[in-house]
Amino acid sequence: QKEVEQNSGPLSVPxxxxxxxxxxxxxxxxxxxxxxxxxxxxxPELIMSIYSNGDKEDGRFTAQLNKASQYVSLLIRDSQxxxxxxxxxxxxxRGNQFYFGTGTSxxxxx
Amino acid sequence: xxxxxQKPSRDICQRGTxxxxxxxxxxxxxxxxxxxxxxxxxxxxxxxxxxxxEATYESGFVIDKFPISRPNLTFSTLTVSNMSPEDSSIYLCxxxxxxxxxxxYTFGSGxxxxxx
Numbered sequence: 001q002k003e004v005e006q007n008s009g010p011l012s013v014p015x016x017x018x019x020x021x022x023x024x025x026x027x028x029x030x031x032x033x034x035x036x037x038x039x040x041x042x043x044p045e046l047i048m049s050i051y052s053n054g055d056k057e058d059g060r061f062t063a064q065l066n067k068a069s070q071y072v073s074l075l076i077r078d079s080q081x082x083x084x085x086x087x088x089x090x091x092x093x094r095g096n097q098f099y100f101g102t103g104t105s106x107x108x109x110x
Numbered sequence: 111x112x113x114x115x116q117k118p119s120r121d122i123c124q125r126g127t128x129x130x131x132x133x134x135x136x137x138x139x140x141x142x143x144x145x146x147x148x149x150x151x152x153x154x155x156x157x158x159x160x161x162x163x164e165a166t167y168e169s170g171f172v173i174d175k176f177p178i179s180r181p182n183l184t185f186s187t188l189t190v191s192n193m194s195p196e197d198s199s200i201y202l203c204x205x206x207x208x209x210x211x212x213x214x215y216t217f218g219s220g221x222x223x224x225x226x
Contacts, residue, residue, distance in 0.1 A: 034215070041222075042220075043217040043218060043220045044202075046216065088152060097155070098155065098215070100154075101152055102151065103152055
């Protein structure tokens with residue numbers, strides 16, 4: 001079983017819709033969870049971090065964490081074509097050891 | 111967040127040769143990390159580079175193949191040695207939390223390596 005699993009997609013949503021990206025992880029001791037956005041040919045860019053159960057909102061982005069279900073998600077409201085990218089879920093297992101999911105490719109259709 | 115300059119941005123190398131990738135950070139950081147991202151794959155941690163001590167390598171990566179230097183708190187290099195086509199990948203350096211961004215991990219722009 002992989003440490004972090006994501007649906008690779010591709011996920012396509014129309015402009016203005018809500019995009020929902022999901023991630024599950026295997027290590028119950030994980031404490032920190034991150035979402036990165038990676039445009040094609042570019043390096044990953046941190047967009048959200050979440051550490052406690054519940055929702056965390058930042059502009060159009062909402063991260064949701066459920067440690068009991070070992071599940072973390074990212075919602076993008078009012079999706080824009082510029083949101084089209086691959087979204088990587090990262091989990092901090094211990095110390096500075098991160099595990100990354102394989103990423104979900106999102107396309108926002110104008 | 112920290113600003114990281116990574117070079118070269120890309121290179122095409124002959125098999126059997128070595129390439130050294132440099133990573134310069136605009137602030138002092140305790141830990142620097144080197145990742146590999148193979149085509150269509152996610153990021154895999156190669157090693158953690160701490161200033162003043164030997165790098166810590168992850169399973170499947172060895173110092174002879176990926177020697178790392180960390181001469182000060184703002185700079186690190188990763189060398190890919192005796193390259194083969196299987197080493198073709200994007201290599202990324204990353205830094206951990208800084209005083210300006212206590213929770214963020216920032217990546218350099220990456221080095222796209224092609225081995226022929």
